[in-house]
Structure formats: structure tokens, C-alpha cells
Amino acid sequence: MKLAITTTINGRREEITVNPHQTLLEFLRDDLKLKGAVEGCSVGVCGSCTVLIDGKPVSSCLTLAANIEGKSVTTIEGLSQNGELDPVQQAFLKYQAFQCGFCTTGMIMAVKGLLNAHPHPNEAETRDYLSGNLCRCGTYKEVLAAVKELSGS
Amino acid sequence: MSLVGTNVEMVGGRAKVSGAVSYVADMEFPGQLYAKALRSPYPHARLLRIDASKAAALPGVRAVVTRNDLAGLNPYFGTGVEDQPVLVIDKVRCVGDIVAAVAADSKEIAEEAITLIEADYEELPAATDLLEAAKPGAPIVQEQHIDKRAGGNIHGVYRASSGDIEQGLKESDDIIENIYKIPPVQHGHIEPHVVTALWEPSGKLVVHTPSQTPSPLQEQIAKVFKMPLNRVRVIVPFIGGGYGGKNHARIEPVVALLARKARRPVQWILSRDEVFLTGRRFGAVVKIKTGFKRDGRLWARQVEAWYDMGAYALSGPANTKNAAIIAGGPYNIPHRDYTTYAVYTNLPPAGPYRGVGASHVCWAYESDIDDIARRCNLDPLEVRLKNLLRENDRFITGEAMISVGVSECVKQVAKSINWQTGAEQSLRSDAKATEQSLRSDAIVRGKGLAVAIKSTSTPSTSAASVRLNADGSAILLTSTSDMGQGAQTSLAQIVADELALPFERVTVTFPDSDVTPYDKSTSSSRATFHMGKAAQLACDKIREQLFQAGAKALEARVEDLELRDSRLQVKGVPEKNLTYPQLFKAIYGEASGSLFGSHTLRTEGGVDAITGQGKGSSFWFYSAAGAEVEVDTETGKVRVLQVASAVDVGKAVHPLQCGLQNEGSALAGLGSALFEEMLYDNGQPINSSFLDYLLPSMLDHPGEFKSLLVETPHPDGPFGAKGMGEAALPPMAPAIGNAIANALNGVRVRDLPVMPHKIVTALNGCKERR
Numbered sequence: 001m002k003l004a005i006t007t008t009i010n011g012r013r014e015e016i017t018v019n020p021h022q023t024l025l026e027f028l029r030d031d032l033k034l035k036g037a038v039e040g041c042s043v044g045v046c047g048s049c050t051v052l053i054d055g056k057p058v059s060s061c062l063t064l065a066a067n068i069e070g071k072s073v074t075t076i077e078g079l080s081q082n083g084e085l086d087p088v089q090q091a092f093l094k095y096q097a098f099q100c101g102f103c104t105t106g107m108i109m110a111v112k113g114l115l116n117a118h119p120h121p122n123e124a125e126t127r128d129y130l131s132g133n134l135c136r137c138g139t140y141k142e143v144l145a146a147v148k149e150l151s152g153s
Numbered sequence: 154m155s156l157v158g159t160n161v162e163m164v165g166g167r168a169k170v171s172g173a174v175s176y177v178a179d180m181e182f183p184g185q186l187y188a189k190a191l192r193s194p195y196p197h198a199r200l201l202r203i204d205a206s207k208a209a210a211l212p213g214v215r216a217v218v219t220r221n222d223l224a225g226l227n228p229y230f231g232t233g234v235e236d237q238p239v240l241v242i243d244k245v246r247c248v249g250d251i252v253a254a255v256a257a258d259s260k261e262i263a264e265e266a267i268t269l270i271e272a273d274y275e276e277l278p279a280a281t282d283l284l285e286a287a288k289p290g291a292p293i294v295q296e297q298h299i300d301k302r303a304g305g306n307i308h309g310v311y312r313a314s315s316g317d318i319e320q321g322l323k324e325s326d327d328i329i330e331n332i333y334k335i336p337p338v339q340h341g342h343i344e345p346h347v348v349t350a351l352w353e354p355s356g357k358l359v360v361h362t363p364s365q366t367p368s369p370l371q372e373q374i375a376k377v378f379k380m381p382l383n384r385v386r387v388i389v390p391f392i393g394g395g396y397g398g399k400n401h402a403r404i405e406p407v408v409a410l411l412a413r414k415a416r417r418p419v420q421w422i423l424s425r426d427e428v429f430l431t432g433r434r435f436g437a438v439v440k441i442k443t444g445f446k447r448d449g450r451l452w453a454r455q456v457e458a459w460y461d462m463g464a465y466a467l468s469g470p471a472n473t474k475n476a477a478i479i480a481g482g483p484y485n486i487p488h489r490d491y492t493t494y495a496v497y498t499n500l501p502p503a504g505p506y507r508g509v510g511a512s513h514v515c516w517a518y519e520s521d522i523d524d525i526a527r528r529c530n531l532d533p534l535e536v537r538l539k540n541l542l543r544e545n546d547r548f549i550t551g552e553a554m555i556s557v558g559v560s561e562c563v564k565q566v567a568k569s570i571n572w573q574t575g576a577e578q579s580l581r582s583d584a585k586a587t588e589q590s591l592r593s594d595a596i597v598r599g600k601g602l603a604v605a606i607k608s609t610s611t612p613s614t615s616a617a618s619v620r621l622n623a624d625g626s627a628i629l630l631t632s633t634s635d636m637g638q639g640a641q642t643s644l645a646q647i648v649a650d651e652l653a654l655p656f657e658r659v660t661v662t663f664p665d666s667d668v669t670p671y672d673k674s675t676s677s678s679r680a681t682f683h684m685g686k687a688a689q690l691a692c693d694k695i696r697e698q699l700f701q702a703g704a705k706a707l708e709a710r711v712e713d714l715e716l717r718d719s720r721l722q723v724k725g726v727p728e729k730n731l732t733y734p735q736l737f738k739a740i741y742g743e744a745s746g747s748l749f750g751s752h753t754l755r756t757e758g759g760v761d762a763i764t765g766q767g768k769g770s771s772f773w774f775y776s777a778a779g780a781e782v783e784v785d786t787e788t789g790k791v792r793v794l795q796v797a798s799a800v801d802v803g804k805a806v807h808p809l810q811c812g813l814q815n816e817g818s819a820l821a822g823l824g825s826a827l828f829e830e831m832l833y834d835n836g837q838p839i840n841s842s843f844l845d846y847l848l849p850s851m852l853d854h855p856g857e858f859k860s861l862l863v864e865t866p867h868p869d870g871p872f873g874a875k876g877m878g879e880a881a882l883p884p885m886a887p888a889i890g891n892a893i894a895n896a897l898n899g900v901r902v903r904d905l906p907v908m909p910h911k912i913v914t915a916l917n918g919c920k921e922r923r
Contacts, residue, residue, distance in 0.1 A: 007691040034181035038393070040343040041425050047344050069550020076172030089170040093162070099813055100637025101169030102344045102393030106168060123856075131850040134843070136341040136394050137637050138817030140854040 005069040010078025018065040024058075027065035028075060036076035040134070046131030050106035050113075051075045057113030059132075063066045068073045076105040079112070088112055091146035099137035106132045111147055120151045156646040157872045159657050160809040165391060174391050177347045177361050178422050186256040188216050188411055188421035189263035191270045192430065192712040193245035193252055196277035196499040196836025197292060198758045200241050200272065205253055207269040208618070215261035216415035217270070217835035218407065219253045228408075230373045232401045233464040234308070236298050237502070239377060239406040244277065248837055249430030251404075255410040256419045278503050280306055281501040281836040283436055283461040286498045293592050294464055306497040308462065309470045311477040313549045314490045315764025321453025321488025325444025327896050329524055332440050333517040334904040337433040337831040340506055341821070341848045344393020345428045350409040351418035358385050358409055363392035366491050366674040367632050367664040373402040374409060378695075382666070389664040392636035393687045397505035397822070399636070399677050427839035429758065433831055434506035435469065436461040437513035443521055444488075449529045449536040453488035456480035459512055460495055461669050468509075470495045474762060475608050476510035478769045479552055482561050483606035484540040489549050491765070499836050505676060507818055508882035511607040512825070516905060519603035519887035520894075524544045527899050532579040533891065534602055541604065550760050550769040556875065557596040558801030558865035563604050566888075567809070569797035569859045570600055570779040581898070595787045598794070601891025604777045605883035608675040608770030609876055616670035616753040617687035619648060621695050621743045623731030625719045626913040627652055629691075632664040632672035633684045639810040640680050645870050646806055651692035653716040653741045668752070678876025681806060681871035682772055685871035687754040694750030703917040704733050706739040744922050772867050776880035778819060778888035779858075784896045786916060789909030791827060791893060795857030799886065803867045803875035812860040814878045819858075823886025824849040 002017040009032065018027055028034045028051070037060050040046035044059040051060045052074040070083045079086040085093070088111050098104040107130070114121060121129065126147045135143070165392035168174045196548060205217040220228075220242045228242060229235040242254045253270050257263035280286035280294055289304035303310050303720050318420035322328060349361040358378065364370050364387065371387040375531035379387070392399060404421055412419040438461050458480055480491035508515075526533035545553050566572075573579055579600075629648050635641045641661040649659040661783040662669055672684060696716065703721040704711045707729055715724050721731035732746035758768030779797040784790070798819035805811040830846050832840045840846045866873025886905060893912065894901040900919050902911045 003395075005464070029179075033181075036755070037670065038176065038344070039422075040345070042845050043842055045342055045843045046848075080171060085167070085170065090171045090835075093166050096160075096163055096166065096809055096813065098169055098637075099639070099810075099817060100394040101165070101174055102176065102208075102342075104169050104528070104635075105172040106715060110751060113640070120741070127851045127854070132854045134341075134343065134848050134850060136343055136817070136821070137813070138820035138854075139813055140820070140851045141816060141858055142813070143851070 003066050005066060007068045007070065008072040010074060020066055022065045023061055024063040024065045024068060026059060034077050035073050038102060038105065040066035045068065047110060048103045048106040050109040050133065052109055052113055055113065055116045057110045071088065076109060087150060091150050095142040095146045097139055097142035097146045099139050103133060103135045107143060115150060154642045155261060156649050156656050157806050160807060161642060161646060163639050166730040176344055176391060176393050177363050179348060180349060182349065182351060182673050185420055186258060186415055187263050188254055188256050188258045188408060188419050188602055189267050190251045191240065191253040191272065192268050192674055193248055194282055195245055195274055195276055196248050197246060197277040197575060198274035199244045199277060200252065201275055202304035203275040204271040205252060208255055208266040211262065211266045211269060214255060214256040214854055215254060215264065215417060215491060216256040216411050218410050222410060222414065227377050227379060230377050230402050230406055232369065232468050233468060234298050235472055236295050237465040239410060242524045247499050249406055249501050254407050254411055256415045256689050266855065269814045279497050279502060279836050280632055281833060283496060283498060284438055287459055287494060287496045294499055298466065299497065307494050308466060309473065311474040311493045311762050312491065313477045315549050316488030317545045318453055318488050318490035322444040325452045326447045327528055328442060328444045328529065329521060330436065330442040330680055331903060333520065333523060335437045335513045335516055336437040337503060338506065338825050338829045339433055339831060340393030340396040340398030341430060342396055342398050344425040345425060346399065346403055346431055347406050347422040349418060349420040350412040352884035356384065360405055361386065362389050362405055363399050363633050364389050365395045365636065365676050366401055367634065367666060368671045369400050369674065371404060373734045374405055377406045378409065381807055387666045389634050392634055395636040396507045397509060397676055400505055400674060401417065403431050421629055424827040425843065426841040427461055429838055430501045430833065432504050433501065435503040436485040440518035441517045442519055443525060447528065447529060449531045449539050451484055451486045451540045451879050452552050454481040454486045456491045456514065458493045461498050461503060461542055462495055463498055463500040465502040467502055467504040471505065472505055472510040476514055477604050478760060479511055479608065479767055480514045481680055482515065483542045483604060483775060484543060485546055500833060501838065507821060507879045508607065511605055512823055512883040512886065515603065515721065515883040516886050517533045519884060520890050520901065520903065523601065523891045524895060526799045530576050532574055532576050534563065534579065537563055537604060548769065549765060551766045552768050554773060555763035556772065556803060556865045556867040557750060557775065559606065559775035559777065560864045562775055562801055563602060565799045565861045565863060566777045566797045567602060570781055570795055570863060572602065572779065573875045574601060592787065596783055597784050597896040598783050599892045599896025600781045601888045601895055602777065602779050603884035603887035603891060607774050607883065609675060609679045609772060611758040611768065612756045613673040613679065614681065614753060614755045615672045615687045616751065617684055617691045618670055618749060618751040619688060619691040619695055621652065621748040623737035623746055625654060626658040627654060629661045629688055630669045631662060631684055634664055634675040638814055639807060640675065642810065643681055644684060646686055648688050648692055652695065654719055678774060678878040678880065680877050681874050682870045683754055685874060686869065687752050689748040689871045690752035690754065694752065695748050698748055699736055701737045702736055706731060767802035772866065772870060772875045774801065774875055774877060774880045776884055778881065778884035780802065780888040780892040782889060782892040782896060783809040784893055785914065789912035791907065793823060793855045793889065796823065797859040797861060798881040799861035800865055800877045801863040801865050801875065801878040802877040803870050804864055804873035805862050806872065806874050808862060811814060811862055811877060815860040815881045816858060816883035818879060819885050820849050820854060822882040823889065825887040825905060826907060828887035828908065830906050883899065
């Protein structure tokens with residue numbers, strides 16, 4: 001049995017069908033072939049599958065695809081406009097706030113969520129907000145530097 | 154302009170921030186199937202019966218493989234020791250051993266099929282405790298691969314010595330003796346192990362895998378399937394983190410077997426709990442005894458260390474052998490006697506993890522240095538500086554040490570954390586807690602230092618091939634993997650400088666065994682040194698051809714020519730020059746064609762397993778760490794206020810990336826110091842998820858985190874560079890441990906990780922003794 005739902009993905013209204021048990025991450029990766037969100041832990045603690053729903057970061061591995069009905073989903077693929085990187089992506093590049101890159105898309109989406117809700121976070125708030133995005137390469141200092149610049153502080 | 158030493162934009166950076174990198178799991182192939190495995194629930198058991206017929210009959214299942222599918226293959230593989238079966242044959246040796254595997258149209262069908270496989274076992278007594286496993290009479294894990302003279306599950310005994318240990322201990326003014334424990338930890342690469350295998354109609358096997366060792370992996374797979382190397386193609390895209398966890402063949406052979414039987418591409422992505430069953434750091438027990446003079450000179454040191462390899466050896470014997478040489482640290486000690494044991498257990502297999510072998514002994518020897526300083530009432534920094542290796546000192550292997558930056562590393566670290574020199578200052582910590590707290594009396598602060606030494610894989614081979622195009626662009630063909638350390642970036646910098654090309658005009662391939670030549674591995678921090686040097690020498694061969702042709706065309710002597718700004722020109726007469734298209738025309742008669750330069754670098758060395766004599770490493774790397782902590786003496790909670798990490802990199806080819814490697818390594822060291830530990834209950838893993846096994850998060854990352862790069866050039870490295878990726882991890886745990894002991898006036902926890910309850914127990918023990 002499939003569910004027909006209406007949703008918005010990266011700014012485009014879509015009429016889609018999903019399996020009731022399918023996670024949003026599976027739907028994005030397997031059905032839409034959007035491979036930017038990746039699976040790291042499958043229990044919602046590593047943050048590498050982070051996408052935005054109505055501007056707020058969620059772990060897409062813990063979200064059912066059916067729950068995006070009527071909502072707006074933004075993935076890493078939806079950030080750059082006309083080939084121009086989003087300011088968060090630019091800041092990550094400038095500070096080289098990544099190494100292997102596997103957690104990076106989730107980290108960037110979490111930073112988007114942070115700045116959507118709190119445009120000027122201090123360092124302690126940033127650390128707290130991003131503590132659910134794990135980077136085993138340990139590139140946290142550079143992420144903090146990127147966020148600091150983006151927050152204009 | 155020289156690119157080496159500058160922070161060019163990381164190759165692949167734009168793709169990484171855009172989500173446009175194709176990791177192995179992101180690639181799909183027409184007709185692709187999905188794999189799943191039945192794994193052993195027991196640490197040690199005979200496999201009596203296996204029946205997969207019901208699974209095979211399930212609609213959507215395209216192949217099921219068990220031990221019955223191994224006919225005609227070499228069923229065992231391994232790095233040095235071929236002790237791991239593609240699928241369990243006679244008995245399971247650890248929880249998670251692969252008993253059967255399925256390839257199906259979907260993950261769901263594969264999962265269902267697994268539940269239909271019937272397997273009967275006869276449980277056997279299991280060797281799950283390291284020291285017990287090493288004793289005679291222990292249940293034997295690998296009957297064919299143990300050293301019968303050593304007893305128990307000991308696979309190999311490795312020794313290194315100098316002087317006369319008995320005499321040295323007798324001559325010492327004082328002796329301390331301690332036992333340290335180091336638990337297994339997870340690599341924690343966020344990208345799980347993943348493999349896609351397919352067989353082309355011609356019979357060629359293609360394997361896509363995030364491997365740090367594509368060339369040895371290709372050899373291992375070819376051997377299993379009894380095929381020539383040119384029929385096995387291993388392709389490695391960007392890797393989502395490795396840290397040693399993606400060395401060696403792991404699940405590649407079984408996925409290839411499934412793909413052969415199904416005649417379809419098969420992909421297997423491990424779940425996180427399966428990753429925990431697939432690799433880990435060795436657990437170890439280190440017994441260390443040190444005799445010293447009252448003035449702080451180390452006089453005699455004896456170390457015995459047991460390394461738990463788990464059920465399969467992988468690189469365990471080589472790593473354990475290397476550990477024997479460095480068991481006492483980067484110190485001059487007249488009398489030394491070090492022994493290490495590589496031990497099989499019925500735990501899931503261990504393998505190299507960042508700082509392999511070195512972290513274990515470093516925790517012991519560096520904790521002991523601080524205890525010795527305290528006994529002598531000396532500054533621990535002073536004790537280190539008094540004993541550390543200096544340029545041209547003879548090491549325990551008999552070799553003269555060169556490019557020794559360890560003293561500089563520890564000095565810089567000490568300065569960075571405002572180390573108070575002198576015994577009065579450094580041994581007594583009376584600093585107050587930073588945070589306002591009603592319980593501030595319970596909170597104490599301390600600082601600690603540590604140093605480390607590690608070898609790189611020696612001897613070893615790296616081959617590089619450079620292809621220069623007529624338009625003045627070049628491509629480096631290399632089997633070095635890029636797993637975030639930025640190998641493609643730094644190798645491109647080296648090639649660009651050698652051929653006087655702009656950075657954008659040089660690209661570096663991903664490993665692809667159809668195209669790229671042999672390389673031992675992207676591990677043991679060896680890529681920049683070995684592959685960088687091989688690439689440099691490959692460029693030399695292109696330069697020779699260019700200079701010969703240019704000398705003729707410009708009517709100049711070869712020695713009067715130079716490559717500059719994409720041109721070959723006469724020194725001092727820049728208007729007499731040839732561009733690359735002109736050079737190709739001079740060589741081939743037209744501005745087309747390819748110029749090749751290739752070089753196979755083979756390092757010499759290796760040490761004798763009995764005497765420990767020889768050349769232990771093609772380069773040695775050195776590092777130091779410093780930490781300041783706050784300890785709550787009532788709860789045992791530790792807060793790391795600041796850390797500093799110094800690594801002697803020889804020459805920082807890309808200083809920013811060196812800094813990132815340094816920080817990442819140091820942060821992983823912090824995790825292993827304070828909370829990382831894989832737990833087993835009678836061989837059953839009990840914390841195999843990131844919910845139960847904590848990785849350092851941004852909240853664990855200290856507010857003050859200084860990365861320091863020391864540059865002591867190495868004559869054999871490209872531009873003087875040495876490896877550095879692992880260097881910062883080993884000293885971080887003892888630096889933090891020493892800071893905690895400093896805060897607690899010498900009370901010390903010797904079992905990693907230093908969890909709060911251990912601190913409280915140690916403090917209570919001290920009170921009771923009083």
C-alpha cells in the first residue's frame with residue numbers, strides 16, 4: 001500500500017507516493033535520488049542525515065516520509081541557487097570546515113537551522129545546538145569559525 | 154611560485170559542501186541487489202548444520218551463499234596471516250562472524266531471507282579475556298596460527314632490547330612498576346563499511362569500496378577467486394572517514410561471491426552495529442617497570458604488552474611487532490627490554506586504528522614519566538627533556554635517529570598551556586575552579602604533558618605515474634585514497650611544483666586498479682612521505698625528457714635550463730623559452746601526445762623479531778600533547794579546559810590540512826582518554842551504537858584547542874615532509890591523564906577511559922590508605 005501525499009521539496013511542489021514505513025531518508029535517497037543526506041547511525045544521533053522541514057533541522061532517518069505531507073523539505077541539494085553556493089556552504093569552504101565530508105551536508109543543514117532560528121548565536125549556543133552532529137574527523141573548530149562569521153559576531 | 158606550504162582550496166571541497174560527492178553507497182548500478190548477512194550469535198561455537206534452502210526459495214532472493222559455496226576458492230584470506238574465511242566453515246570465532254549472506258531485490262527481502270536460514274551450533278568455551286586467552290590451557294581460537302612455544306592464543310612474541318636490564322635495574326636509585334589497561338575503541342568513521350561488487354560479462358570482477366588499501370585488497374580478492382590481478386578491478390572514490398578501519402579486506406570477498414552467484418551487481422552497506430563487529434582498536438594490557446636515577450635520568454625500562462587481536466589477525470602481528478620497539482617511548486635509556494604479544498581472542502577482529510600500537514604503550518610510559526617526576530620531586534617537563542631522543546641518538550633498533558623534533562614539540566605545547574616550570578609549580582596544583590559554583594572547594598585543576606613516537610609501515614612500496622598533456626596539464630595516477638586528509642590536494646601541490654604548473658592544471662586520480670599503480674596503503678601516515686616522494690621522482694623523469702628536448706631546441710645546455718611558470722627557459726634569459734605545447738612539438742613533431750613519468754618507491758628496513766635490530770621506520774614521527782583539566786573530586790567529573798597538540802610534520806605541505814589532521818587526531822585521543830570504550834559481556838558486544846558508544850561532540854571539544862606544527866625536515870621526504878595524520882592521538886590520553894593526576898596530587902587512574910567512577914574510587918582508595 002502506498003500513500004499519496006503533497007509536499008514541497010527544495011522549493012518545488014511535488015505529488016508523490018510513499019510507503020507508510022519508509023523513512024524520509026530512504027525516500028530522499030532511494031526514490032528521489034537525492035544522495036546528499038547520508039546515513040551514519042540510523043538512530044538519530046550522528047546528524048549526518050539532517051534536512052530541514054519548514055526550516056527546522058530533523059534527522060531524516062527517524063522521520064517517516066509520510067510526515068512531510070503539506071510541509072516544505074530542504075536538502076543540501078536545495079541550498080545553492082543558480083550555481084551560487086549558499087552563504088553557509090561558502091563559509092564552510094572558506095574555513096575548510098570539513099575533512100572527509102561525510103557529516104558535512106548534515107552539519108551544514110543543522111547550521112542553516114540554527115541561523116534560521118537564531119541569527120546571532122554565541123559560541124556556547126552554537127556548540128549546544130550542533131552537539132547532535134558528530135564529526136569524527138574532529139573539524140569542530142572550523143565549523144565554529146564558519147558560524148561565527150555567518151552570525152556576524 | 155611554490156604551492157607546497159600554501160593553503161590551496163581542498164580538492165573536492167565544493168562537491169563536499171554541495172552534497173555532490175558520490176560515496177560508494179551513493180552509486181547505483183542497473184539491476185543492483187542488496188545484501189544482508191546471517192551472523193554468529195556466539196563468540197565461539199562449532200557450526201554443525203546450515204540450511205539456506207528456505208531463504209533461497211523466497212521470491213526476490215537472487216543468491217544465498219554459505220560454506221557450501223566456497224568450493225574452488227581459496228576460502229581463507231588475511232593481510233599477513235590467512236586466517237579469515239570468506240564465510241564460516243567449521244566454527245565461529247566471534248560474535249558477528251558471517252555464517253551466510255543473501256542478495257535480494259530489496260533490503261527488506263534480504264532481511265526477511267536471513268530469518269529463514271537455519272543454523273545449528275555447538276557452543277565452545279570462549280577466550281574473551283585478553284590475559285586469560287594468552288595463558289596455556291585457554292580455549293584456542295585459531296589452531297593453525299598460534300605460536301605453540303608461547304602457549305595459549307599467542308600468535309607472535311616480539312622483542313627489542315639494549316644494554317642489560319637486570320644490571321640497569323640494580324643500578325637504579327628507585328624503581329616504579331605499574332599495569333595499565335587500554336580498551337578497544339571504535340574508529341567511528343561516520344560512513345559505514347560499504348561495498349558494491351559486479352562481474353562483467355568478460356569475467357572481470359569490479360569492486361567499489363572505500364578502502365584505504367586498494368592494492369593489497371586487490372591482491373587478496375584475486376587470491377580468493379584464483380584470478381590474475383588484471384581481472385580484479387578495485388575502485389575507491391572519496392572515503393567518508395577511515396582512521397584505519399577501512400584497511401584490509403573486510404566484507405569485499407563475500408560481496409564478490411554473492412555477485413558472482415547472482416550474476417548481478419550487489420551492494421552491501423553495513424548497519425552501525427555491524428560496523429562495531431567489523432573493526433576496532435586492539436585492547437591491550439601493558440606492564441611497565443622503570444628504574445631511574447634520583448636526578449630524573451631514566452636508567453632501565455622493562456615493558457611487556459599484550460595486544461588483543463580478536464578472532465582474526467589482520468595487521469595485528471605487524472602492529473604488535475612495531476609496538477615492541479616503541480614500548481618505552483622516545484627516550485634514551487641505557488638498559489631496555491621490551492616484549493609484546495599478539496594474542497587471538499574470541500572477540501570481533503581488531504585492527505589498526507589511528508596511532509596503532511603506539512597509543513597503548515604511550516598511555517603507560519607517559520603516565521609513568523609523571524609518576525617518576527613526582528618521586529624525584531622534579532618538573533615532569535624537565536624529566537622529559539632530560540631523557541628525550543636527540544638528533545643522531547641510537548634508538549633501541551640500533552639505528553641513528555634523524556629529524557627528531559620531539560623536544561621542540563613538548564616545549565611548544567608546554568608554552569601554549571602556560572606550563573609553570575619547576576617542581577614547586579608543576580607538581581602542585583592549587584589553581585581555583587573557573588566557574589562560580591557552590592561546591593567550588595571540591596573542584597581542582599591540573600595540567601599535564603605527554604610525548605609520543607610512532608613508526609610508519611617499513612619496508613613498503615608506493616608507485617606513482619604522472620602523465621603530462623601537451624597543453625601543459627598533468628594527471629597523477631595514484632592508488633592513494635583520499636579519506637578527508639586531503640591526499641589529492643597535497644599530492645597535486647607537489648606535482649604542480651615539480652612541473653611548474655598552476656594548481657588547477659594538476660589533477661589526481663582516485664584509486665582504480667585498472668589505471669593506477671601499486672601502493673601499500675593509505676595508512677600509518679605514509680601517503681605524503683611515500684606517494685609524495687614517488688610522485689616527485691616520477692615528475693623527475695618527465696623533466697628529464699623535457700630538458701633533453703628543450704636543450705636541443707633552445708641550443709642550450711641542460712644545466713642552464715629551468716622550468717618556471719609552465720615554461721622551460723634558459724636561466725636568466727626568460728625570453729628564450731618553450732611552452733609546453735612547443736616542447737611537445739619539439740619531441741613529437743606536433744603539439745599532442747602524452748609524456749609519462751613513473752617511479753616505484755621501495756623503502757628499505759624492517760627489524761628482526763627476536764633482537765629488534767634494524768631500521769624500524771622509513772621516518773619516525775613525533776608529537777606532544779598538553780592539557781588542562783578541572784576535576785570534581787566529589788563526582789569525578791572531568792572538564793577539559795584546554796588542550797594543545799604539537800606534531801613534527803617535517804614540512805607542512807598544506808598547513809591548514811595538517812592542522813585539521815592534528816585537531817581530529819587529538820580530539821579522538823580526548824575521547825579515548827575520557828569515555829570511549831567498546832564493552833563486551835562474555836564476548837557479546839553491549840554498546841554497539843552511537844547511542845551507547847559516545848564519540849566526542851562539539852560539547853566535548855575544549856574551548857581552547859591549539860594545533861602546533863613543528864617542521865624538522867626529513868631528508869627522504871618530499872620537500873622535507875613526514876607523515877602526521879596519526880601523530881596527535883597517542884599522547885593526548887596520557888596528557889589528560891597526567892593533568893588529572895596533577896589536579897589530584899598524584900592520585901592516578903591507570904585504566905582507560907578515565908571515567909568519573911574510577912576517579913572517585915581512586916580518591917576513596919587513597920583516603921582509606923591514609
